Structure formats: structure tokens, C-alpha cells
Amino acid sequence: MTTPFQWLATRVSFERAALRRAAAAGLATSVMIILSGGIVRVTGSGLGCDGWPNCSESSFAATSEMGVHAAIEFSNRLLTGVICAAVGWLIVVARLQRRPVPALTRWGWVQFWIVILNAVVGGITVWARLSPYIVAAHFLAAVLFLTATTVVWHKVRMLDRSAHPLAAPVGRLPSALLVGVALLIVAGTIVTGTGPHAGDSSDVPRMPLDWSAMAWVHAAAAVLVLAIASALWVRTRRDRSSTAHRRATLFLAVFFAQGLIGLAQIATGLAEAVIVVHLLGSALVWTGAVRVFLDTHAPVTARLIGEVVDRGESDRGLRA
Secondary structure: OOOHHHHHHOOOOEOHHHHHHHHHHHHHHHHHHHHHHHHHHHOOEOOOOOOOOOOOOOOOOOOHHHOHHHHHHHHHHHHHHHHHHHHHHHHHHHHOEOOOOHHHHHHHHHHHHHHHHHHHHHHHHHHOOOOHHHHHHHHHHHHHHHHHHHHHHHHHHOOOOOOOOOOOOOOOHHHHHHHHHHHHHHHHHHHHHHOOOOOEOOOOOOOOOOHHHHHHHHHHHHHHHHHHHHHHHHHHOOOOOOHHHHHHHHHHHHHHHHHHHHHHHHHOOOOHHHHHHHHHHHHHHHHHHHHHHHHOOHHHHHHHHHHHHHHHHHHHHHHO
């Protein structure tokens, strides 16, 4: 039996440019959903729609009578539809490549299932009336989606070996950096769970921890990440033109900016706009850590490229 994709493959094909655009769209939407969730939280709109999947008992969508909080929360839900369209397009474009890349098709499906996971956790968040633990899980699911879109973007870019040469391994520092940033993000969710922005205008319970102590733990994790990133920068400095060194330099620049934004949060008394910018910074820092890890693991990239080359040669042999 011929599948729909097999039928389409005989009639439609896409070039690498379409794949790059699809991967970029997925990465952009993964950052957008993190920002959108942050806006929902700092504006106190988390229960603007007090039901899920319907916004209320009488309406699937937000209405003017429900007010601005419902509009903000429902807009965040609508963004999931945009994400689904982007992920679906990536799957189609990857599957129908003129030179097939099966690994990217599989990663497209990974993105799809993470979106489903995030939607379910989002529903549980509403049902649990913004439990800080579920809110933290919801954010981490969004970060998981960001990870998948970053991996796809990286793999698509690495298909062109001349533009993105393989980086030499630099020990375990990239792995340590990735783990350190992951711990930093988890610590950030705990700071959020103990802080004043609960996600709704009503009295939502917070994590029974001291906010100041958790903020210091978060700061200590940031110092650890800075130390690891600095060591990596020094290690890669021997070849300043290498992909690894450029990536480490960019990571440090973004991380310093994120640190300044974090200090600005404290100086402004956790101003809502600064918190949203800090969320954007967290997304960029995590993306940077993932890219550093991938850029310094040449065997992974080599296997992907080898798979593409072998598949392309196989296809040419069949046509011949």
C-alpha cells in the first residue's frame, strides 16, 4: 500500500533552502512560545481562560466580556496552532527533500510529540489552578521543544560542510556547560515558583521556599556556568577561526547580557517587562549551550552527513 508521503514523493520535492526556512520557522516559534508564556504569567492572565481546552464553560474562544486577561491567555493557546503548522511543514519538507535526510524527518516527529506533551501539561496547569510545580513543568516542556528545534536548525546548517566545518573535540567542557545551563534553568523555575508573579491576579499558592535563598542558588549556578564557559573559551582560543571558538565567544556575550538583565530585575523590583526580556535571554542562552555542545561533537555531525551522502549515492544509483 502506498502511503501519502510516498505518493507525494513521486510528484513533489524540495531543495535545501526550503528545509532551512522550515527549520528557522520552528526555532522562531519555540522562542515565541516561551515569550508568550512569560507575558501570560507577568500580566496575571494564567486563569484568564478558566477551562481547558475550552476557554470557559460556554465558549471555546475568549470573548470581549471575559476581559483582557482571557484575550492574552487565549492568544497564547492560538500560538500552539502556529507551532503545529510549523512542525507539520518541517516534517513535509524534510520527508520530500530531493536529497532525503531521514534523520531530520525523525526529528520533525520528535518536535510534534513534544508539542503534544506541552499542550497536555498546559491543560493540567489550568486544571491545577496554576500550581507552581506544574507551571515549572510547563516551562521545562517549552525548553524541551526549544532543544528539539535547535538540534534541527543545527543539523540543517551542518549539511553544508564548507560553510560550517566540523569542530575538534574539546574534552568534557561542552557537556559540563550544557548540564550547568540546564541546572541554571531549573533553578530559575524554582525562583519563579517562590516569587511574586504567580501567573494570575488571584491568590495562587507559591512553593514553600525562601525566595532570597533560591535567588542566591540561581546566582551560584550562573557563576558556575560562567566559569565553565570561560574555560571552554580559553581552550578553544588556540584556533580563533574555529567554529567552537566563535560559538563559545558568542555564548559568553549572550550570557553576560543575560546576567546584566538578571541584575536589572532586582534593581527594578522584578518589573514585568524586564522579566520577559530575561525569559528571552534564557532561551538564547540555552540555544547557545546546545549549539556549543553540537559544534564540539564532530562524530555526531559526521554520522548525519554520512547518512545524507550515502542516501544520495544510493538514489543516484537507482536512477542510473
